[in-house]
Amino acid sequence: MRICFIGDSFVNGVGDDTCLGWTGRLCAEARRAGWDVTHYNLGIRRDTSLDIQGRWRGEAEARLPKGLDGRLVFAFGANDCTLMDGRTRVAHDSSLDATRAILADAAGWRKTLMIGPLPVCDDPSTDARILALSRDIAPLCARLGVPFLPVFGVATGSDAWTSEAAAGDGTHPNAGGYAALAGAVAEWEAWRAWF
Protein backbone atom coordinates (compact mmCIF):
# COMPACT_ATOMS: atom_id res chain seq x y z
CA MET A 1 0.00 0.00 0.00
CA ARG A 2 1.36 3.40 -1.00
CA ILE A 3 0.02 6.40 0.89
CA CYS A 4 0.40 10.05 -0.13
CA PHE A 5 0.03 12.47 2.77
CA ILE A 6 -0.79 15.82 1.21
CA GLY A 7 -0.89 19.13 3.03
CA ASP A 8 1.03 21.82 4.85
CA SER A 9 3.93 22.20 7.29
CA PHE A 10 2.18 20.04 9.88
CA VAL A 11 2.09 17.20 7.36
CA ASN A 12 5.76 17.79 6.63
CA GLY A 13 6.50 17.54 10.35
CA VAL A 14 8.18 20.93 10.67
CA GLY A 15 9.75 21.33 14.10
CA ASP A 16 10.12 17.60 14.80
CA ASP A 17 13.73 16.89 15.73
CA THR A 18 13.20 13.21 14.90
CA CYS A 19 12.12 14.08 11.33
CA LEU A 20 9.25 11.58 11.55
CA GLY A 21 6.26 13.85 12.02
CA TRP A 22 2.86 12.28 12.55
CA THR A 23 2.86 10.65 9.12
CA GLY A 24 6.15 8.84 9.63
CA ARG A 25 5.03 7.61 13.03
CA LEU A 26 1.76 6.29 11.62
CA CYS A 27 3.45 4.46 8.76
CA ALA A 28 6.19 3.05 10.98
CA GLU A 29 3.48 1.68 13.27
CA ALA A 30 1.70 0.09 10.31
CA ARG A 31 4.97 -1.46 9.11
CA ARG A 32 5.69 -2.83 12.58
CA ALA A 33 2.25 -4.45 12.42
CA GLY A 34 3.30 -6.20 9.23
CA TRP A 35 1.85 -3.93 6.53
CA ASP A 36 4.04 -3.14 3.54
CA VAL A 37 3.40 0.60 3.55
CA THR A 38 5.29 3.08 1.37
CA HIS A 39 5.17 6.57 2.84
CA TYR A 40 5.05 9.61 0.55
CA ASN A 41 5.12 12.88 2.48
CA LEU A 42 3.81 15.75 0.37
CA GLY A 43 3.44 18.43 3.03
CA ILE A 44 4.71 21.88 2.04
CA ARG A 45 5.28 24.80 4.37
CA ARG A 46 2.85 27.71 3.90
CA ASP A 47 0.63 25.79 1.47
CA THR A 48 -3.01 26.84 1.43
CA SER A 49 -5.93 24.84 0.07
CA LEU A 50 -5.49 26.69 -3.23
CA ASP A 51 -1.80 25.78 -3.42
CA ILE A 52 -2.69 22.16 -2.78
CA GLN A 53 -5.49 22.22 -5.32
CA GLY A 54 -2.95 23.25 -7.94
CA ARG A 55 -0.37 20.56 -7.28
CA TRP A 56 -1.75 17.53 -5.51
CA ARG A 57 -2.98 15.51 -8.44
CA GLY A 58 0.22 15.70 -10.48
CA GLU A 59 2.39 14.85 -7.49
CA ALA A 60 0.14 11.98 -6.44
CA GLU A 61 -0.13 10.52 -9.95
CA ALA A 62 3.67 10.40 -10.17
CA ARG A 63 3.68 8.29 -6.98
CA LEU A 64 0.60 6.09 -7.33
CA PRO A 65 0.80 4.11 -10.59
CA LYS A 66 -2.26 2.51 -12.08
CA GLY A 67 -2.96 -0.96 -10.80
CA LEU A 68 -1.24 -0.44 -7.46
CA ASP A 69 -2.99 0.14 -4.15
CA GLY A 70 -2.45 3.88 -3.65
CA ARG A 71 -4.28 5.98 -1.08
CA LEU A 72 -4.62 9.64 -0.14
CA VAL A 73 -4.63 11.45 3.20
CA PHE A 74 -5.19 15.20 3.11
CA ALA A 75 -4.55 17.61 6.00
CA PHE A 76 -4.54 21.37 5.54
CA GLY A 77 -6.38 24.57 6.33
CA ALA A 78 -4.40 26.59 8.88
CA ASN A 79 -2.50 28.60 6.27
CA ASP A 80 -5.74 29.67 4.62
CA CYS A 81 -6.71 31.41 7.86
CA THR A 82 -3.54 33.38 8.55
CA LEU A 83 -3.30 37.06 7.69
CA MET A 84 -1.23 38.51 4.87
CA ASP A 85 -1.39 42.23 4.11
CA GLY A 86 -4.30 42.51 6.52
CA ARG A 87 -6.47 39.84 4.88
CA THR A 88 -6.86 36.12 5.37
CA ARG A 89 -4.79 34.32 2.74
CA VAL A 90 -7.85 32.39 1.52
CA ALA A 91 -11.38 33.50 2.38
CA HIS A 92 -13.53 31.03 4.33
CA ASP A 93 -15.87 30.22 1.44
CA SER A 94 -13.00 29.88 -1.01
CA SER A 95 -11.31 27.43 1.37
CA LEU A 96 -14.45 25.34 1.44
CA ASP A 97 -14.77 25.46 -2.35
CA ALA A 98 -11.15 24.35 -2.82
CA THR A 99 -11.49 21.62 -0.22
CA ARG A 100 -14.65 20.35 -1.89
CA ALA A 101 -12.99 20.32 -5.32
CA ILE A 102 -9.88 18.52 -4.02
CA LEU A 103 -11.78 15.87 -2.10
CA ALA A 104 -14.36 15.20 -4.81
CA ASP A 105 -11.58 14.69 -7.35
CA ALA A 106 -9.53 12.59 -4.93
CA ALA A 107 -12.36 10.35 -3.76
CA GLY A 108 -13.32 9.61 -7.36
CA TRP A 109 -9.81 8.33 -7.97
CA ARG A 110 -8.47 6.69 -4.75
CA LYS A 111 -9.45 5.86 -1.19
CA THR A 112 -9.28 9.20 0.57
CA LEU A 113 -9.23 10.56 4.11
CA MET A 114 -9.35 14.15 5.36
CA ILE A 115 -7.81 15.30 8.63
CA GLY A 116 -8.90 18.65 9.99
CA PRO A 117 -6.93 21.87 10.20
CA LEU A 118 -4.57 22.42 13.12
CA PRO A 119 -4.22 25.56 15.24
CA VAL A 120 -1.36 28.04 14.85
CA CYS A 121 -1.46 28.39 18.68
CA ASP A 122 0.18 31.84 18.78
CA ASP A 123 -2.79 33.89 17.51
CA PRO A 124 -6.29 33.48 18.98
CA SER A 125 -8.12 35.21 16.14
CA THR A 126 -6.46 33.02 13.53
CA ASP A 127 -7.28 29.97 15.61
CA ALA A 128 -10.92 31.05 15.80
CA ARG A 129 -11.03 31.14 12.00
CA ILE A 130 -9.32 27.73 11.79
CA LEU A 131 -11.82 26.20 14.20
CA ALA A 132 -14.72 27.67 12.18
CA LEU A 133 -13.19 26.20 9.01
CA SER A 134 -12.81 22.80 10.66
CA ARG A 135 -16.47 22.84 11.71
CA ASP A 136 -17.60 23.58 8.15
CA ILE A 137 -15.33 20.94 6.61
CA ALA A 138 -17.14 18.22 8.58
CA PRO A 139 -20.53 18.40 6.76
CA LEU A 140 -18.73 18.98 3.45
CA CYS A 141 -16.86 15.69 3.92
CA ALA A 142 -20.01 13.92 5.03
CA ARG A 143 -21.75 14.92 1.80
CA LEU A 144 -18.79 13.65 -0.25
CA GLY A 145 -18.52 10.42 1.75
CA VAL A 146 -14.93 11.22 2.73
CA PRO A 147 -14.12 10.27 6.33
CA PHE A 148 -13.05 13.36 8.29
CA LEU A 149 -11.12 13.57 11.54
CA PRO A 150 -11.16 16.98 13.27
CA VAL A 151 -7.90 17.42 15.19
CA PHE A 152 -7.93 21.05 16.31
CA GLY A 153 -8.82 19.92 19.83
CA VAL A 154 -6.26 17.12 19.77
CA ALA A 155 -3.55 19.76 19.42
CA THR A 156 -4.97 22.36 21.81
CA GLY A 157 -5.71 19.62 24.35
CA SER A 158 -2.22 18.14 24.22
CA ASP A 159 0.22 19.54 26.76
CA ALA A 160 3.06 18.20 24.63
CA TRP A 161 1.77 19.99 21.54
CA THR A 162 1.13 23.35 23.16
CA SER A 163 4.28 23.43 25.28
CA GLU A 164 6.51 22.33 22.39
CA ALA A 165 4.92 24.87 20.06
CA ALA A 166 5.48 27.63 22.60
CA ALA A 167 9.10 26.54 23.09
CA GLY A 168 9.62 26.35 19.33
CA ASP A 169 8.51 28.81 16.66
CA GLY A 170 5.14 29.40 18.38
CA THR A 171 3.19 27.11 16.04
CA HIS A 172 4.93 23.81 15.31
CA PRO A 173 5.36 21.16 17.99
CA ASN A 174 8.24 18.75 18.34
CA ALA A 175 8.28 14.97 18.71
CA GLY A 176 5.79 14.80 21.58
CA GLY A 177 3.10 16.82 19.84
CA TYR A 178 3.43 14.90 16.61
CA ALA A 179 3.30 11.63 18.54
CA ALA A 180 0.05 12.74 20.18
CA LEU A 181 -1.48 13.52 16.79
CA ALA A 182 -0.23 10.23 15.32
CA GLY A 183 -1.88 8.45 18.23
CA ALA A 184 -5.21 10.14 17.56
CA VAL A 185 -5.12 9.18 13.88
CA ALA A 186 -4.01 5.63 14.70
CA GLU A 187 -7.16 5.19 16.82
CA TRP A 188 -9.47 6.61 14.15
CA GLU A 189 -11.77 3.95 12.76
CA ALA A 190 -11.45 5.24 9.18
CA TRP A 191 -7.66 4.88 9.33
CA ARG A 192 -7.87 1.51 11.05
CA ALA A 193 -10.24 0.26 8.36
CA TRP A 194 -7.39 0.56 5.87
CA PHE A 195 -5.48 -2.22 7.64
Place this chain on the structure above:
Amino acid sequence: MRICFIGDSFVNGVGDDTCLGWTGRLCAEARRAGWDVTHYNLGIRRDTSLDIQGRWRGEAEARLPKGLDGRLVFAFGANDCTLMDGRTRVAHDSSLDATRAILADAAGWRKTLMIGPLPVCDDPSTDARILALSRDIAPLCARLGVPFLPVFGVATGSDAWTSEAAAGDGTHPNAGGYAALAGAVAEWEAWRAWF
Protein backbone atom coordinates in the same frame (compact mmCIF):
# COMPACT_ATOMS: atom_id res chain seq x y z
CA MET B 1 17.63 25.55 5.57
CA ARG B 2 15.20 23.57 3.42
CA ILE B 3 16.59 20.52 1.64
CA CYS B 4 14.90 18.61 -1.19
CA PHE B 5 16.14 15.04 -1.55
CA ILE B 6 15.22 13.99 -5.07
CA GLY B 7 15.49 10.50 -6.47
CA ASP B 8 14.22 6.93 -6.37
CA SER B 9 13.00 4.32 -3.88
CA PHE B 10 16.29 4.45 -1.98
CA VAL B 11 15.71 8.16 -1.36
CA ASN B 12 12.17 7.38 -0.25
CA GLY B 13 13.55 4.83 2.20
CA VAL B 14 11.52 1.89 0.93
CA GLY B 15 11.92 -1.11 3.22
CA ASP B 16 12.84 0.90 6.32
CA ASP B 17 10.50 -0.09 9.15
CA THR B 18 11.38 3.15 10.96
CA CYS B 19 10.22 5.25 7.96
CA LEU B 20 13.27 7.48 8.32
CA GLY B 21 15.47 6.28 5.46
CA TRP B 22 18.91 7.81 5.06
CA THR B 23 17.52 11.28 4.41
CA GLY B 24 15.48 11.42 7.62
CA ARG B 25 18.44 10.18 9.64
CA LEU B 26 20.71 12.83 8.12
CA CYS B 27 18.27 15.66 8.78
CA ALA B 28 17.51 14.48 12.30
CA GLU B 29 21.24 14.47 13.03
CA ALA B 30 21.55 18.01 11.67
CA ARG B 31 18.61 19.14 13.81
CA ARG B 32 20.10 17.54 16.91
CA ALA B 33 23.25 19.55 16.14
CA GLY B 34 21.13 22.70 16.25
CA TRP B 35 20.41 23.35 12.57
CA ASP B 36 16.87 24.35 11.61
CA VAL B 37 16.53 21.90 8.72
CA THR B 38 13.27 21.25 6.88
CA HIS B 39 13.30 17.85 5.19
CA TYR B 40 11.51 17.37 1.86
CA ASN B 41 11.70 13.77 0.64
CA LEU B 42 11.02 13.53 -3.07
CA GLY B 43 12.08 9.96 -3.74
CA ILE B 44 9.72 7.95 -5.96
CA ARG B 45 9.76 4.21 -6.48
CA ARG B 46 10.85 3.08 -9.96
CA ASP B 47 11.86 6.59 -11.04
CA THR B 48 14.61 6.74 -13.66
CA SER B 49 16.78 9.73 -14.49
CA LEU B 50 14.28 10.61 -17.23
CA ASP B 51 11.35 10.51 -14.80
CA ILE B 52 13.26 12.79 -12.44
CA GLN B 53 14.25 15.14 -15.25
CA GLY B 54 10.56 15.61 -15.98
CA ARG B 55 9.39 16.43 -12.48
CA TRP B 56 12.17 17.62 -10.20
CA ARG B 57 12.13 21.32 -10.97
CA GLY B 58 8.40 21.82 -10.49
CA GLU B 59 8.35 19.87 -7.25
CA ALA B 60 11.41 21.66 -5.90
CA GLU B 61 10.16 25.13 -6.85
CA ALA B 62 6.94 24.47 -4.92
CA ARG B 63 9.06 23.74 -1.83
CA LEU B 64 11.94 26.23 -2.08
CA PRO B 65 10.57 29.78 -2.31
CA LYS B 66 12.71 32.61 -3.56
CA GLY B 67 14.76 34.30 -0.88
CA LEU B 68 14.92 31.24 1.38
CA ASP B 69 17.94 28.98 1.77
CA GLY B 70 16.87 25.95 -0.24
CA ARG B 71 19.22 23.16 -1.30
CA LEU B 72 19.13 20.07 -3.50
CA VAL B 73 20.43 16.53 -3.03
CA PHE B 74 19.98 14.13 -5.94
CA ALA B 75 20.39 10.35 -5.77
CA PHE B 76 19.25 8.06 -8.59
CA GLY B 77 20.46 5.74 -11.32
CA ALA B 78 19.66 2.14 -10.37
CA ASN B 79 16.27 2.10 -12.10
CA ASP B 80 17.86 3.25 -15.36
CA CYS B 81 19.91 0.05 -15.40
CA THR B 82 17.20 -2.52 -14.75
CA LEU B 83 15.72 -4.53 -17.59
CA MET B 84 12.22 -4.11 -18.99
CA ASP B 85 11.11 -6.09 -22.03
CA GLY B 86 14.70 -7.27 -22.47
CA ARG B 87 16.26 -3.79 -22.58
CA THR B 88 17.68 -1.45 -19.97
CA ARG B 89 15.02 1.10 -19.05
CA VAL B 90 17.35 3.99 -19.91
CA ALA B 91 20.47 3.45 -22.04
CA HIS B 92 23.81 4.33 -20.45
CA ASP B 93 24.45 7.42 -22.60
CA SER B 94 20.88 8.65 -22.15
CA SER B 95 21.28 8.33 -18.37
CA LEU B 96 24.39 10.45 -18.51
CA ASP B 97 22.68 13.04 -20.71
CA ALA B 98 19.70 13.27 -18.35
CA THR B 99 21.97 13.46 -15.29
CA ARG B 100 24.01 16.22 -16.91
CA ALA B 101 20.87 18.19 -17.79
CA ILE B 102 19.40 17.83 -14.30
CA LEU B 103 22.56 18.78 -12.47
CA ALA B 104 23.46 21.70 -14.73
CA ASP B 105 19.97 23.14 -14.26
CA ALA B 106 20.03 22.46 -10.52
CA ALA B 107 23.50 23.86 -9.84
CA GLY B 108 22.60 27.06 -11.68
CA TRP B 109 19.69 27.54 -9.31
CA ARG B 110 20.62 26.17 -5.84
CA LYS B 111 23.45 24.53 -3.95
CA THR B 112 23.44 20.97 -5.23
CA LEU B 113 24.93 17.59 -4.30
CA MET B 114 24.82 14.29 -6.19
CA ILE B 115 24.98 10.91 -4.51
CA GLY B 116 25.82 7.91 -6.66
CA PRO B 117 23.52 5.09 -7.75
CA LEU B 118 22.96 2.16 -5.40
CA PRO B 119 23.03 -1.55 -6.29
CA VAL B 120 19.91 -3.65 -6.72
CA CYS B 121 21.87 -6.51 -5.04
CA ASP B 122 19.77 -9.32 -6.51
CA ASP B 123 21.08 -9.19 -10.10
CA PRO B 124 24.83 -9.09 -10.85
CA SER B 125 24.47 -7.93 -14.46
CA THR B 126 22.26 -5.00 -13.44
CA ASP B 127 24.73 -4.13 -10.70
CA ALA B 128 27.59 -4.16 -13.21
CA ARG B 129 25.68 -1.59 -15.29
CA ILE B 130 24.96 0.51 -12.19
CA LEU B 131 28.63 0.50 -11.19
CA ALA B 132 29.62 1.54 -14.72
CA LEU B 133 27.07 4.37 -14.57
CA SER B 134 28.39 5.50 -11.19
CA ARG B 135 31.95 5.62 -12.57
CA ASP B 136 30.86 7.81 -15.48
CA ILE B 137 28.81 10.15 -13.29
CA ALA B 138 31.96 11.09 -11.36
CA PRO B 139 33.76 13.01 -14.16
CA LEU B 140 30.44 14.47 -15.33
CA CYS B 141 29.90 15.97 -11.87
CA ALA B 142 33.50 17.17 -11.72
CA ARG B 143 33.02 19.09 -14.97
CA LEU B 144 29.83 20.68 -13.61
CA GLY B 145 31.40 21.49 -10.25
CA VAL B 146 28.75 19.42 -8.43
CA PRO B 147 30.15 17.43 -5.50
CA PHE B 148 29.57 13.70 -6.05
CA LEU B 149 29.61 10.87 -3.53
CA PRO B 150 29.73 7.35 -5.00
CA VAL B 151 27.93 4.98 -2.64
CA PHE B 152 27.70 1.70 -4.56
CA GLY B 153 30.51 0.29 -2.43
CA VAL B 154 29.01 1.66 0.78
CA ALA B 155 26.00 -0.57 0.18
CA THR B 156 27.79 -3.67 -1.10
CA GLY B 157 30.36 -3.34 1.70
CA SER B 158 27.75 -3.05 4.44
CA ASP B 159 26.70 -6.33 6.04
CA ALA B 160 23.58 -4.61 7.34
CA TRP B 161 22.63 -3.41 3.84
CA THR B 162 23.22 -6.69 2.04
CA SER B 163 21.69 -8.93 4.70
CA GLU B 164 18.62 -6.72 5.13
CA ALA B 165 18.14 -6.50 1.36
CA ALA B 166 18.35 -10.29 1.08
CA ALA B 167 15.87 -10.70 3.94
CA GLY B 168 13.54 -8.13 2.39
CA ASP B 169 12.52 -7.73 -1.24
CA GLY B 170 16.03 -8.53 -2.49
CA THR B 171 16.96 -4.89 -3.14
CA HIS B 172 15.91 -2.54 -0.36
CA PRO B 173 17.57 -2.62 3.06
CA ASN B 174 15.94 -1.89 6.39
CA ALA B 175 16.99 0.47 9.19
CA GLY B 176 20.56 -0.80 9.49
CA GLY B 177 21.41 -0.39 5.84
CA TYR B 178 19.92 3.09 5.65
CA ALA B 179 21.78 4.05 8.83
CA ALA B 180 25.05 2.91 7.23
CA LEU B 181 24.38 5.06 4.17
CA ALA B 182 23.36 8.05 6.30
CA GLY B 183 26.63 7.65 8.18
CA ALA B 184 28.63 7.74 4.95
CA VAL B 185 26.88 10.90 3.77
CA ALA B 186 27.23 12.53 7.19
CA GLU B 187 31.01 12.11 6.96
CA TRP B 188 31.21 13.49 3.43
CA GLU B 189 33.02 16.82 3.36
CA ALA B 190 30.61 18.31 0.79
CA TRP B 191 27.65 17.57 3.07
CA ARG B 192 29.49 18.78 6.17
CA ALA B 193 30.35 22.03 4.40
CA TRP B 194 26.65 22.87 4.36
CA PHE B 195 26.62 23.15 8.17
